[in-house]
Amino acid sequence: MPFVLEIYELARQIASYLSTADALALAKTCRSTSNPALDELWMDLASFKPLLALLPPAFLNLQGEALSVSIVCT
Amino acid sequence: MNPLLSLIDTTIQKSLRSINTSQFERFHTYAKKVRSIDWADPGYTRIPLILEGISAAANLRGHLLLPKLQKITWRSIRWCSLINIQHLLLSNPRHVTLICDYNKKFIHFASDEEKDSFLAIMETIASTSNLSTLSLEGLCLLDGAMAAEVLETLCHPCSTIQKLSIDYPRTTFHPLILGQMPKLSTLEISLDTKLKVHCSSNHLDIKEEKEPFKSLSSLFVHRSSIEPTDYLLGLIRSENMHSVRILLEDASPSGLSTLLPHAYKWSKLKSLDIMQACQTPLFWPMSIIRPLYDSCPVMEELQVSGHVVDMVDEDVVAIARSWSHLRVLRLSEKARRSSLAKYPPKFTLYGLQALLNGCRTLSDLFLFMDTSTIPDTAGLQRRAGSSGTTIGISRGPNVLGLNPERWKAYLREMEEQNYHIDAAFLFEL
Numbered sequence: 001m002p003f004v005l006e007i008y009e010l011a012r013q014i015a016s017y018l019s020t021a022d023a024l025a026l027a028k029t030c031r032s033t034s035n036p037a038l039d040e041l042w043m044d045l046a047s048f049k050p051l052l053a054l055l056p057p058a059f060l061n062l063q064g065e066a067l068s069v070s071i072v073c074t
Numbered sequence: 075m076n077p078l079l080s081l082i083d084t085t086i087q088k089s090l091r092s093i094n095t096s097q098f099e100r101f102h103t104y105a106k107k108v109r110s111i112d113w114a115d116p117g118y119t120r121i122p123l124i125l126e127g128i129s130a131a132a133n134l135r136g137h138l139l140l141p142k143l144q145k146i147t148w149r150s151i152r153w154c155s156l157i158n159i160q161h162l163l164l165s166n167p168r169h170v171t172l173i174c175d176y177n178k179k180f181i182h183f184a185s186d187e188e189k190d191s192f193l194a195i196m197e198t199i200a201s202t203s204n205l206s207t208l209s210l211e212g213l214c215l216l217d218g219a220m221a222a223e224v225l226e227t228l229c230h231p232c233s234t235i236q237k238l239s240i241d242y243p244r245t246t247f248h249p250l251i252l253g254q255m256p257k258l259s260t261l262e263i264s265l266d267t268k269l270k271v272h273c274s275s276n277h278l279d280i281k282e283e284k285e286p287f288k289s290l291s292s293l294f295v296h297r298s299s300i301e302p303t304d305y306l307l308g309l310i311r312s313e314n315m316h317s318v319r320i321l322l323e324d325a326s327p328s329g330l331s332t333l334l335p336h337a338y339k340w341s342k343l344k345s346l347d348i349m350q351a352c353q354t355p356l357f358w359p360m361s362i363i364r365p366l367y368d369s370c371p372v373m374e375e376l377q378v379s380g381h382v383v384d385m386v387d388e389d390v391v392a393i394a395r396s397w398s399h400l401r402v403l404r405l406s407e408k409a410r411r412s413s414l415a416k417y418p419p420k421f422t423l424y425g426l427q428a429l430l431n432g433c434r435t436l437s438d439l440f441l442f443m444d445t446s447t448i449p450d451t452a453g454l455q456r457r458a459g460s461s462g463t464t465i466g467i468s469r470g471p472n473v474l475g476l477n478p479e480r481w482k483a484y485l486r487e488m489e490e491q492n493y494h495i496d497a498a499f500l501f502e503l
Contacts, residue, residue, distance in 0.1 A: 042108055043107060043108065045108055045113075048113060051108075054100055054105075
């Protein structure tokens with residue numbers, strides 16, 4: 001891997017120009033690019049849903065159920 | 075409540091209580107990366123309840139829900155999710171945008187409890203120690219008394235807010251409430267055209283003693299009428315005003331002559347933009363703008379739209395002499411054709427050349443002019459640099475006697491001097 005990508009600030013700057021899909025691919029590439037890419041991906045959220053998806057699987061099922069019920073209710 | 079929903083609520087709460095440390099740490103690892111959240115309230119879902127539970131779990135472990143949150147944008151606020159805003163405000167954000175309007179309908183609070191919750195949110199926002207930008211949209215959709223209470227809560231003498239965007243409620247206008255915010259440097263305000271100015275003796279006392287708007291440097295008034303705008307401008311005691319933008323919906327011909335003289339007192343003014351919507355021909359005598367030459371010596375942008383001005387060549391010579399740093403000059407833009415027919419332009423291409431020679435940084439120019447005479451370009455100084463200057467020229471209504479061939483030759487000569495002229499009217503000849 002190029003040495004330049006081991007510099008956090010540079011990797012972060014590069015990630016800031018990428019689409020969500022590309023930043024995700026960068027996050028999966030290697031350890032040193034993972035953090036800057038994830039920081040960029042999580043910096044601005046347009047919804048709470050990504051945060052809710054971090055909850056335990058059992059809770060996720062419940063949450064899915066709760067959400068589907070709420071859609072019926074609104 | 076629906077028994078099924080009640081069962082789900084109970085199950086969610088139980089599930090959140092049982093979340094273990096490693097599960098929470100996974101959540102927290104990503105939650106602490108979040109700097110900004112933009113969320114449209116989806117309505118009566120279980121999400122507010124889930125977030126409340128996670129927030130409680132975070133607090134138990136000595137954390138905040140989103141500890142490094144700097145910016146919150148919350149759309150279509152519903153009472154059921156107000157509690158979540160409270161949790162997020164604990165992160166001490168710098169920028170908060172609340173968009174209260176839901177389907178552009180008036181907001182009604184079903185109970186005193188809902189009303190109190192809303193005011194509690196406003197109090198929490200007002201006491202957020204880092205807050206520098208606050209945008210409140212839809213305030214005019216609250217009832218008058220409630221809106222006034224919200225304003226009084228938010229705009230207090232200890233406020234840290236530097237930039238405030240607000241649509242002023244449809245109540246009586248007393249902007250001194252806003253003027254007492256000590257750090258307010260940028261104000262974007264939308265005023266209802268039917269607003270009536272309220273000027274009690276109490277407010278006059280504040281005006282004299284507290285120096286309202288003393289830190290203000292940038293003002294943008296939109297959807298406004300003349301009376302409240304005139305009152306607001308008259309209150310500003312700041313010596314640092316450098317940008318003023320006003321969009322008037324009031325078509326009264328006295329608009330500019332009432333508002334522009336306020337600018338005479340702002341010696342650091344760099345940008346002045348007044349746009350007036352008008353249905354009838356509006357004429358603006360240059361005598362109103364001439365005092366600006368001396369009183370605002372650092373002017374860089376002057377834009378007045380919707381009116382015809384009686385600018386003559388001597389005026390541009392004076393502008394070129396007074397405002398050597400001028401970058402933008404747009405006069406009479408969006409003026410009605412009937413206005414131009416009634417007040418034909420007197421400014422000529424000779425004046426244009428004087429302006430270009432005097433204002434070497436001019437990069438954006440829009441003027442109506444008398445294009446019947448074309449000068450020699452020999453006296454024009456060449457513009458340096460590769461990009462040159464783009465100049466938009468709109469002709470007066472009378473094009474009789476124009477010589478297209480002479481014009482084309484003139485434009486070629488200007489190109490050689492590195493001036494790019496957009497004279498679309500030539501295609502009509």
